[in-house]
Amino acid sequence: MNLKILGLDPGKTTGWGILQLSDKKLSVHSFGETKDMTMLEIKEQFELADIIVYEGWWTRPKNAKRGDFNWDKMSAPQAIGSIKTMCAMLGKTPKDPQQPASKVPGYGFLRMKYHPGKKGQHAFDALAHAGFFCVTKLGAHPVGVVS
Numbered sequence: 001m002n003l004k005i006l007g008l009d010p011g012k013t014t015g016w017g018i019l020q021l022s023d024k025k026l027s028v029h030s031f032g033e034t035k036d037m038t039m040l041e042i043k044e045q046f047e048l049a050d051i052i053v054y055e056g057w058w059t060r061p062k063n064a065k066r067g068d069f070n071w072d073k074m075s076a077p078q079a080i081g082s083i084k085t086m087c088a089m090l091g092k093t094p095k096d097p098q099q100p101a102s103k104v105p106g107y108g109f110l111r112m113k114y115h116p117g118k119k120g121q122h123a124f125d126a127l128a129h130a131g132f133f134c135v136t137k138l139g140a141h142p143v144g145v146v147s
Contacts, residue, residue, distance in 0.1 A: 001021065001023070003020075003051060005018065005049065005052075005130045005133060005138075007127055007130025007133070009123075009126040011122065014036075014126075015123040015126035016031065016042055017032075017130055018048065018130070019130045019131060021140050024139060026135075026141070026143055028110075031123040031127055037082060039086045049092070052087060052092055053095045053129055054080065055076075055097065055102070055103065055129055056099065057074075104128075106128030106129055106130070107124070109128075109132060109135045110131040111144055
């Protein structure tokens with residue numbers, strides 16, 4: 001099995017990362033960020049991917065009641081809409097969205113250090129989402145683990 005998995009961390013800046021899965025071994029293919037809310041700038045990454053995973057958005061009632069989203073442009077949900085549109089245009093079906101907390105074990109699976117709240121980590125968060133999917137759904141070995 002030789003697959004390329006595109007992970008996406010959507011928002012005002014969307015992180016993207018592609019992992020290569022070959023014989024249950026993971027390696028980083030490429031990663032980066034885009035501020036293009038249409039996702040057209042990273043169309044090539046969508047085309048290259050065999051599987052597409054992304055962090056979803058759930059409006060938490062406690063945050064909404066507190067007013068956290070008042071006058072917010074809701075960049076993440078907008079980017080998710082573009083992700084779904086890009087997938088539909090290319091005839092691809094993205095996997096069910098992941099909870100934000102999925103990236104934490106994903107970092108561990110890829111032997112990356114997670115820095116809660118650190119700015120500029122979008123590409124690494126995207127790789128972590130791809131890593132989480134590969135290990136939990138495809139049976140990949142975490143980086144550094146051999147069978």
